[in-house]
Amino acid sequence: MTSGQRAPTPETQRGPVTGSDAPERLKFDMDELLNCMHCGFCLPACPTYQQTGLETYSPRGRIGLMKGVAQGKLPIDEEFERNMYACLGCRACETACPAGVQYGRLIETAREVVEDVKRRRGRRSFTRHLVFKQFFNHPRRIRVAGGILWAVQAAGLQRVATKTGLVRVLPREMAEMQSAVDTVASPSERKRRPSVMAPDAGVQKAGRVGLFTGCIMDVMFYDTNQATARLLNKIGFEVVFVAGQVCCGALHAHSGEKVDAVELAKRNIEAFEAADVDFIVNNAGGCGAALKEYAHWLADDPVWAERAHRFVERTRDICELLAEHTPLPFQRRIEARVTYQDSCHLAHGQGVRQQPRQLIRSVPGVQYVELTNADTCCGSAGIYNITNWEMSMRVLDTKMEHVRRTDAHIVVTANPGCLLQMKKGIQRAGLADRMEAVHIVDFLERALGSAAPLG
Numbered sequence: 001m002t003s004g005q006r007a008p009t010p011e012t013q014r015g016p017v018t019g020s021d022a023p024e025r026l027k028f029d030m031d032e033l034l035n036c037m038h039c040g041f042c043l044p045a046c047p048t049y050q051q052t053g054l055e056t057y058s059p060r061g062r063i064g065l066m067k068g069v070a071q072g073k074l075p076i077d078e079e080f081e082r083n084m085y086a087c088l089g090c091r092a093c094e095t096a097c098p099a100g101v102q103y104g105r106l107i108e109t110a111r112e113v114v115e116d117v118k119r120r121r122g123r124r125s126f127t128r129h130l131v132f133k134q135f136f137n138h139p140r141r142i143r144v145a146g147g148i149l150w151a152v153q154a155a156g157l158q159r160v161a162t163k164t165g166l167v168r169v170l171p172r173e174m175a176e177m178q179s180a181v182d183t184v185a186s187p188s189e190r191k192r193r194p195s196v197m198a199p200d201a202g203v204q205k206a207g208r209v210g211l212f213t214g215c216i217m218d219v220m221f222y223d224t225n226q227a228t229a230r231l232l233n234k235i236g237f238e239v240v241f242v243a244g245q246v247c248c249g250a251l252h253a254h255s256g257e258k259v260d261a262v263e264l265a266k267r268n269i270e271a272f273e274a275a276d277v278d279f280i281v282n283n284a285g286g287c288g289a290a291l292k293e294y295a296h297w298l299a300d301d302p303v304w305a306e307r308a309h310r311f312v313e314r315t316r317d318i319c320e321l322l323a324e325h326t327p328l329p330f331q332r333r334i335e336a337r338v339t340y341q342d343s344c345h346l347a348h349g350q351g352v353r354q355q356p357r358q359l360i361r362s363v364p365g366v367q368y369v370e371l372t373n374a375d376t377c378c379g380s381a382g383i384y385n386i387t388n389w390e391m392s393m394r395v396l397d398t399k400m401e402h403v404r405r406t407d408a409h410i411v412v413t414a415n416p417g418c419l420l421q422m423k424k425g426i427q428r429a430g431l432a433d434r435m436e437a438v439h440i441v442d443f444l445e446r447a448l449g450s451a452a453p454l455g
């Protein structure tokens with residue numbers, strides 16, 4: 001044994017793990033679990049612990065449960081599943097942890113273990129199969145769903161359903177969230193999208209970007225994707241809408257569907273390799289964190305490891321790239337009080353905190369006000385606000401108390417899920433007459449003069 005290795009103690013030894021669940025239990029990275037020294041520094045940062053005060057709803061408690069399962073001391077049962085899925089996956093605990101415990105990877109494994117065991121026991125729901133196997137893996141089906149949503153909105157049915165209360169035929173969580181959804185792009189508008197957008201005339205060419213458009217992002221926030229391309233054109237980048245790209249796999253990885261997540265990663269790596277771009281740019285903190293995990297997901301694959309590494313090296317959040325090209329050529333002032341809500345996966349997952357703030361502050365006329373606990377989750381967390389509605393709204397209401405105190409006119413975010421959640425939060429807090437939530441790309445574009453000014 002070298003001096004740096006941990007001495008084998010009864011705790012560090014996994015011990016004999018037997019029984020039919022053994023293959024799943026052995027998936028846990030025991031070294032990573034044992035990095036946790038139970039100090040509890042992460043507890044105040046954890047939104048679900050803040051709300052409940054329960055150890056099993058804290059990072060330390062969840063790691064303890066995972067360790068028990070990994071060592072064969074605890075069952076992989078419904079209680080374990082409930083505790084693992086009550087986690088937002090926000091990774092605030094990673095930022096707080098002095099030992100550098102990679103909690104995000106641990107929770108992904110825990111959910112993978114839960115789903116593997118359920119699959120083997122024949123307890124998987126048909127809805128889950130539909131969502132992950134038959135929908136998110138198929139870009140065309142997502143586009144068709146977007147077309148249907150557009151038709152419903154264009155016919156005024158969404159408004160009628162909301163006014164008449166018909167919307168209540170939907171599950172409560174979806175009925176509540178639909179009020180935060182903006183009008184989506186029409187199928188014909190989407191068809192008109194060029195495959196390449198050239199840099200603005202007279203601007204020195206900065207490089208070639210492959211835009212990662214996302215799956216739901218490209219349906220619900222198509223205009224923001226187009227604005228992202230226009231912003232990049234303004235600072236000299238040629239933008240390619242890369243054919244063959246698919247969902248980033250974040251939702252799959254966070255929901256225990258790791259095999260599918262890895263397959264999606266391979267498809268994206270292949271698609272962007274063929275496009276021969278300098279950078280792979282995204283505008284969704286959640287997607288970006290997943291894209292940057294590809295090297296980890298494929299680290300043990302001899303065919304894909306190096307290709308994944310090269311993919312990650314070129315991947316940037318839009319704020320990272322824009323911040324390198326400041327000052328942006330602003331044409332308009334935005335006379336407003338503005339605050340910023342961090343995307344968890346941008347701040348805790350990618351360490352991108354300062355660049356969005358720098359960009360917002362650089363807009364002429366902006367009075368920037370920092371939001372207390374800006375990097376605490378808003379409760380959106382992928383599909384958490386659908387699967388764990390009550391907890392999601394408790395977390396959101398706490399967030400909105402801080403947002404209200406900023407007295408801001410605009411809450412800027414850098415992730416579509418956060419944007420929808422903040423819109424919902426503004427409605428719930430009764431602030432809709434004086435506050436709006438805006439994606440950072442749309443916010444910057446207003447000051448660049450390519451979009452409508454603030455109302």
Ligand code: SF4
Nearest residue numbers: 046087088090091093
């Ligand atoms: S990821 Fe977020 S919700 Fe989950 S344990 Fe860590 S801090 Fe708590």
Ligand code: SF4
Nearest residue numbers: 036037039040042097
């Ligand atoms: S801060 Fe890190 S080491 Fe301490 S209890 Fe939390 S996860 Fe474990």
